[in-house]
Amino acid sequence: MADPRARRSLGAALLASSLLPLNSTMIAVALPDIAREFARPPGTVAQAVVASYLVAAIVLQSPGGKLGDRLGHRRVLALGEVLMAAGAVLGMVAGSLGVLAVARVLMAAGGAAVVPTTVALLRIELPPERRGRAFGLFGAIMSLAAGVGPVVGGELVRAFGWASIFAVNLPVLAIVALLAATRRRREADLRDGSRFDVLGSVLLTVTLAALVLGLEASGTLAAVLLATCAVLLVPFVWWERRAADPVVAFGLFRSVPFTAGSLLVALQNLVTYTLLFELPQMLGALLAVDSAGTGRLLVAMTATVILASLVAGRLTDIVGPRPMAVGGVVVCLAGVGLLAAGDLSSLRQLVLPLALLGLGVGLATPAAQAASLTAVAREHSGAAAGIGSTMRYLGGVVGVAVLGRLVDLTGDRSVVLGQHRSVLTVFAVALVVSLACAAALPGRSAARKPARTPNGR
Numbered sequence: 001m002a003d004p005r006a007r008r009s010l011g012a013a014l015l016a017s018s019l020l021p022l023n024s025t026m027i028a029v030a031l032p033d034i035a036r037e038f039a040r041p042p043g044t045v046a047q048a049v050v051a052s053y054l055v056a057a058i059v060l061q062s063p064g065g066k067l068g069d070r071l072g073h074r075r076v077l078a079l080g081e082v083l084m085a086a087g088a089v090l091g092m093v094a095g096s097l098g099v100l101a102v103a104r105v106l107m108a109a110g111g112a113a114v115v116p117t118t119v120a121l122l123r124i125e126l127p128p129e130r131r132g133r134a135f136g137l138f139g140a141i142m143s144l145a146a147g148v149g150p151v152v153g154g155e156l157v158r159a160f161g162w163a164s165i166f167a168v169n170l171p172v173l174a175i176v177a178l179l180a181a182t183r184r185r186r187e188a189d190l191r192d193g194s195r196f197d198v199l200g201s202v203l204l205t206v207t208l209a210a211l212v213l214g215l216e217a218s219g220t221l222a223a224v225l226l227a228t229c230a231v232l233l234v235p236f237v238w239w240e241r242r243a244a245d246p247v248v249a250f251g252l253f254r255s256v257p258f259t260a261g262s263l264l265v266a267l268q269n270l271v272t273y274t275l276l277f278e279l280p281q282m283l284g285a286l287l288a289v290d291s292a293g294t295g296r297l298l299v300a301m302t303a304t305v306i307l308a309s310l311v312a313g314r315l316t317d318i319v320g321p322r323p324m325a326v327g328g329v330v331v332c333l334a335g336v337g338l339l340a341a342g343d344l345s346s347l348r349q350l351v352l353p354l355a356l357l358g359l360g361v362g363l364a365t366p367a368a369q370a371a372s373l374t375a376v377a378r379e380h381s382g383a384a385a386g387i388g389s390t391m392r393y394l395g396g397v398v399g400v401a402v403l404g405r406l407v408d409l410t411g412d413r414s415v416v417l418g419q420h421r422s423v424l425t426v427f428a429v430a431l432v433v434s435l436a437c438a439a440a441l442p443g444r445s446a447a448r449k450p451a452r453t454p455n456g457r
Helices: 004-038 042-059 061-071 073-093 097-125 128-160 169-181 198-216 219-240 250-254 256-287 291-319 321-341 348-374 378-406 413-439
Strands: none
Touching: 004 042, 004 073, 004 097, 004 128, 004 169, 042 061, 042 097, 042 198, 042 378, 061 073, 061 097, 061 198, 061 378, 073 097, 073 169, 073 378, 097 128, 097 348, 097 378, 128 291, 128 348, 198 219, 198 378, 250 256, 250 378, 256 291, 256 321, 256 348, 256 378, 256 413, 291 321, 291 348, 321 348, 321 413, 348 378, 348 413, 378 413
């Protein structure tokens, strides 16, 4: 892609996408200050500004991607940026916790439009031989944004107060708007005369919301929410198979590369996201390590994810998705094996396993994304990107739910270590399944063939 205006336009989309993970982690350090200002319990604040953001970000990915297919990806990208800006402004001036929750939902909705749209644009505007490095850069940017969120948030809250974590989005979005304005290209109206799948989008949203909230809840509430999800799933599938232009095109899953690549990314996110929650608990219980010490340790994983993503993207374009994905999953399994062999007696023994996990994720993810999106026809890029993004986030939510049921940190050291190894067993099973997914991805020659995708019916 030699056109510098096109590069700036895609760069703007990548920068806008980074705000979704940045705002997801940046808010964590502001929770105590928000709780004090609104005189609310910390748990209530977390549900209002963290859980609401997470749920909205997950359930709106697929509708956001589908809108891009129908209205034009750049239009939906601009809409997402407007929603994020509106949420940021509302968060700055919020006078109650309820208004702050609305602001966070607006920002998450904007991010849920921006991220799948960006992924779709990378697939549409780049030739197959350049998609690997593009998805590698995308993965590196998203990982970096999530990793620096608490650091950036901490400095902003300390210097300017919690409202600054909303305000900081505005100059970034202004830069995005300037970069995007350098390429004004009229998009064709992609609507085919059929109505947008409003009913399917509503059913999907409610079904996924019940699933996410049910996985996070416990006891009777969890059972009710999960049962609600199961009940709603039946009419959702029935409707989507009959809709003229469904928000979730089940026909996409007939493509082995798309299904395998999306599932691989979801399973790897299950491992890495869950580890980010599990490790601080274990180290705090066994070594009395504070959050700052754990954060410094996790840099070993975050840094290798970023560096490996950049390298792996280019290598994927050369050798094809399958070798990179298989190699990455094998490296992840080696990292989990080393974690299982250790006894959590010192921080030093964790550096190499975490670095291996980061390396493996960084190697496999760009390959899986490039393969899954390349296997999809151009006109279904947004829907496919939305489904893939939804699966990625659900992987993390499922992992954290499993963690909550396996780890309670009660008992002596041997009991806690046993809980830790139970979690690692789940990781190993997930990675073995992802290894099978990696083996199903195309090689170099197959990855460059024109995509043929079912019509989604």
